[in-house]
Amino acid sequence: MSVGRISRRGLLGGSGAAVAGVAGGFALSREVEAAGGIDGTTTTYAFRGAHQAGITTPAQDRLHFVALDVTTESREELVALLEEWTAAAERMTRGAGAGPVGPVEGSYLLPPDDTGEAIGLGASGLTLTFGFGPGLFRDGEGRDRFGLADRQPEALRDLPHFPADVLDPRRSYGDLCVQACAQDPQVAVHAVRNLIRIGFGRVSVRWSQLGFGRTSSTSTSQDTPRNLFGFKDGTANVKAEEPAALDEHVWVAPEDDPDASWLAGGTYLAARRINMTMEVWDRQPLGDQEAFIGRAKGSGAPLSGGEEHTAPDFDMPGSNDTTVIAPDAHVRVVHPDAHGGARMLRRGYNFVDGTDDLGGLDAGLFFIAFVRDPRTQFIPVQNAMARNDALMEYLRFTGSALFAVPAGVAEGEHVGHALFS
Numbered sequence: 395m396s397v398g399r400i401s402r403r404g405l406l407g408g409s410g411a412a413v414a415g416v417a418g419g420f421a422l423s424r425e426v427e428a429a430g431g432i433d434g435t436t437t438t439y440a441f442r443g444a445h446q447a448g449i450t451t452p453a454q455d456r457l458h459f460v461a462l463d464v465t466t467e468s469r470e471e472l473v474a475l476l477e478e479w480t481a482a483a484e485r486m487t488r489g490a491g492a493g494p495v496g497p498v499e500g501s502y503l504l505p506p507d508d509t510g511e512a513i514g515l516g517a518s519g520l521t522l523t524f525g526f527g528p529g530l531f532r533d534g535e536g537r538d539r540f541g542l543a544d545r546q547p548e549a550l551r552d553l554p555h556f557p558a559d560v561l562d563p564r565r566s567y568g569d570l571c572v573q574a575c576a577q578d579p580q581v582a583v584h585a586v587r588n589l590i591r592i593g594f595g596r597v598s599v600r601w602s603q604l605g606f607g608r609t610s611s612t613s614t615s616q617d618t619p620r621n622l623f624g625f626k627d628g629t630a631n632v633k634a635e636e637p638a639a640l641d642e643h644v645w646v647a648p649e650d651d652p653d654a655s656w657l658a659g660g661t662y663l664a665a666r667r668i669n670m671t672m673e674v675w676d677r678q679p680l681g682d683q684e685a686f687i688g689r690a691k692g693s694g695a696p697l698s699g700g701e702e703h704t705a706p707d708f709d710m711p712g713s714n715d716t717t718v719i720a721p722d723a724h725v726r727v728v729h730p731d732a733h734g735g736a737r738m739l740r741r742g743y744n745f746v747d748g749t750d751d752l753g754g755l756d757a758g759l760f761f762i763a764f765v766r767d768p769r770t771q772f773i774p775v776q777n778a779m780a781r782n783d784a785l786m787e788y789l790r791f792t793g794s795a796l797f798a799v800p801a802g803v804a805e806g807e808h809v810g811h812a813l814f815s
């Protein structure tokens with residue numbers, strides 16, 4: 395074992411269960427491996443498993459998301475890249491370096507196989523989740539780039555243009571994506587940077603997004619965080635402790651799309667970069683802010699009463715011939731009751747990317763949702779929101795992308811193995 399790997403893994407010393415879990419691979423559940431505590435620097439989540447980590451694993455505090463375009467024309471080079479990424483991801487998620495040598499252990503005559511900024515940092519709960527965009531299957535002219543066209547899932551098409559979209563193409567789309575989440579931002583950035591470095595000559599970065607302050611809880615073990623409007627976000631999310639709901643709303647089943655059975659056990663990732671005009675929002679009275687959301691700002695309880703996790707009563711009469719929860723309140727417009735029971739697993743992050751030309755904050759919510767079928771679970775909800783939601787006055791959608799996220803990686807396989815075999 396190289397010194398570099400010892401120096402990163404040395405911090406795992408207090409977390410015997412975490413290290414044992416990695417060694418055991420499939421044998422131990424991710425929960426056991428997370429025994430170091432979901433917020434600790436020593437926490438590890440196994441890279442290999444039935445599903446990719448970074449979906450139902452407890453949402454970490456930090457995000458580095460990158461979308462890439464494939465620049466090679468060679469299927470063999472693409473597969474080789476996925477193999478190299480798999481090896482690097484497995485190492486980095488257990489707190490080791492990106493390459494087998496280490497950041498400072500190799501030859502002085504060669505570039506290091508790890509960039510070094512994570513020396514001394516623990517795994518910090520790093521998860522790396524890989525996705526495939528529509529462009530991997532067919533390019534802009536419909537050309538079958540890598541012999542994959544007949545395996546493109548029916549649901550994997552560029553998201554439609556929604557009312558009020560002001561998309562920046564430099565923040566949208568992509569052939570591949572990597573969602574890196576960790577408790578330490580430097581660990582997430584290090585992982586993405588090293589995957590990009592490994593991909594040199596085969597992929598180029600299309601866009602990337604940093605995020606902080608997870609805007610969803612994905613486990614009942616987590617408190618509900620707040621978004622930049624100051625509201626609790628993630629209360630009614632699909633949670634890891636709901637296996638039946640995950641099967642119904644998140645994981646693709648083999649029969650969903652017979653031509654794309656390689657995606658069974660996977661899911662779809664819808665990403666939307668949403669600018670929030672905070673300066674305008676901040677001038678709205680508290681009562682109006684709560685009416686726009688349909689929940690109390692402090693407790694997160696629905697305006698119809700109860701506590702945070704009480705189900706909203708959308709029929710409860712209010713004053714002025716209307717209901718307590720207004721017809722255009724966000725939680726009513728996007729609620730499963732209005733969409734045939736459709737739910738989604740939200741895993742978004744706040745972002746602040748400096749200031750815009752007018753001196754306002756370039757800030758908002760980098761919305762991420764995992765769904766079994768975007769055509770029935772994401773697109774109708776986003777359309778309803780764009781048309782009817784009181785929040786829309788304070789939002790601008792500036793980025794958009796959809797990816798198919800393959801199932802987890804088994805021992806001896808690489809990311810997306812089933813797609814290429």
Ligand SMILES: C=CC1=C(C)c2cc3[nH]c(cc4nc(cc5[nH]c(cc1n2)c(C)c5CCC(=O)O)C(CCC(=O)O)=C4C)c(C)c3C=C
Binds near residue numbers: 621627724725730
């Ligand atoms: C298309 C899907 C959604 C987008 C885009 C979206 C943006 C968005 N949401 C908030 C704030 C809150 N959303 C809440 C709940 C909620 N939101 C969606 C979907 C989208 N939101 C769903 C499906 C739900 C759950 C509805 C339910 O089942 O009750 C909440 C309430 C708390 C919670 O349950 O999470 C808040 C607050 C913002 C600010 C925003 C865009 C910037």
Ligand SMILES: [Fe+2]
Binds near residue numbers: 724728
């Ligand atoms: Fe929402």
